[in-house]
Amino acid sequence: MLNIIVLVKQVPDIEKVRFDMETGRIDRSSAPAEINPFDLNALEAALQIKEKLGGFITALSMGPMQAVNSLRDAMARGADDAILLEDRRFAGADTLATSHTLAAAIRKIGSYDIILCGEKTVDGDTGQVGAEVAELLEIPHIYYVSRIVNVSEKSITVVSETEDASYVLESDFPVLVSVTRDVNKPRLPTLKSKMKAMKSQVKIWHAEDLSGFLEPDKTGYAGSPTSVQKVVVQGEKTRQGRVYRQVEEGLAELIRLFESKGLI
Numbered sequence: 001m002l003n004i005i006v007l008v009k010q011v012p013d014i015e016k017v018r019f020d021m022e023t024g025r026i027d028r029s030s031a032p033a034e035i036n037p038f039d040l041n042a043l044e045a046a047l048q049i050k051e052k053l054g055g056f057i058t059a060l061s062m063g064p065m066q067a068v069n070s071l072r073d074a075m076a077r078g079a080d081d082a083i084l085l086e087d088r089r090f091a092g093a094d095t096l097a098t099s100h101t102l103a104a105a106i107r108k109i110g111s112y113d114i115i116l117c118g119e120k121t122v123d124g125d126t127g128q129v130g131a132e133v134a135e136l137l138e139i140p141h142i143y144y145v146s147r148i149v150n151v152s153e154k155s156i157t158v159v160s161e162t163e164d165a166s167y168v169l170e171s172d173f174p175v176l177v178s179v180t181r182d183v184n185k186p187r188l189p190t191l192k193s194k195m196k197a198m199k200s201q202v203k204i205w206h207a208e209d210l211s212g213f214l215e216p217d218k219t220g221y222a223g224s225p226t227s228v229q230k231v232v233v234q235g236e237k238t239r240q241g242r243v244y245r246q247v248e249e250g251l252a253e254l255i256r257l258f259e260s261k262g263l264i
Ligand SMILES: Cc1cc2nc3c(=O)[nH]c(=O)nc-3n(C[C@H](O)[C@H](O)[C@H](O)COP(=O)(O)OP(=O)(O)OC[C@H]3O[C@@H](n4cnc5c(N)ncnc54)[C@H](O)[C@@H]3O)c2cc1C
Pocket: 007, 008, 009, 010, 036, 038, 039, 042, 060, 061, 062, 063, 091, 092, 093, 094, 095, 096, 098, 099, 102, 116, 117, 118, 119, 120, 121, 123, 124, 125, 126, 127, 128, 129, 130, 226, 227, 228
């Protein structure tokens, strides 16, 4: 039986979210929250592996208390256990501090064969956390996985897709695998599984629960060597259009415009 950990981040619905232009921060109250779409593919990959070989799936997230809802969603989709890392000392984390905190929790969980995560998130979008977690745990990682070719009790074979080429890679366990959206089509939770998940308990681990696994100066704002100085939201560019009823009139205007720009 394989022990599988899936990293799940709660993100705002990116179609609806607004930015607070004064603080440069995402106004999370402006949109409903959901599981990062790429993490649904990671969870689906875990479920398919479990269906083939048997296993136990733990969904792990760091975030505010509201992220319990996303973890319940993960349980409704088939995760066996869910852990939320929540503490005000974890707040203000950059990707490195986030990775230290997630890696500490994974060390505490102790036994794992495969860690699955999404290629990136739709809000932070750095694509750094998976690789950082693997480095901190000193295990191999495979990124941009678009296909899982085979999984056995000891190893996994995957296709990793980069801009230049596709690679078939194999790794023994433990390994961290970061998936793209091509890897599968995530299943939807059923009404019955949703009801069951509502009653399931999401474990909450605070900073003191990670003591011995996480150095206090490696998490949250204090453990973040980088900070966001400014966020600029690009304004939408609108096309300028003009309608001419006569072809000659339109052509004359076009020629005048090209001449004024030195194009003809
Ligand atoms: C320089 C910098 C400063 C920042 N400062 C702040 C700040 O002050 N306050 C603040 O709220 N945020 C801050 N952030 C954002 C915060 O660091 C990110 O939300 C977090 O590190 C995850 O990064 P990401 O969203 O780019 O994930 P990615 O690296 O794109 O995610 C890859 C995968 O890792 C997993 N993953 C990522 N994050 C989590 C998580 N939290 N729990 C479980 N799995 C996860 C998911 O599977 C995801 O698909 C900052 C980010 C940067 C780059």
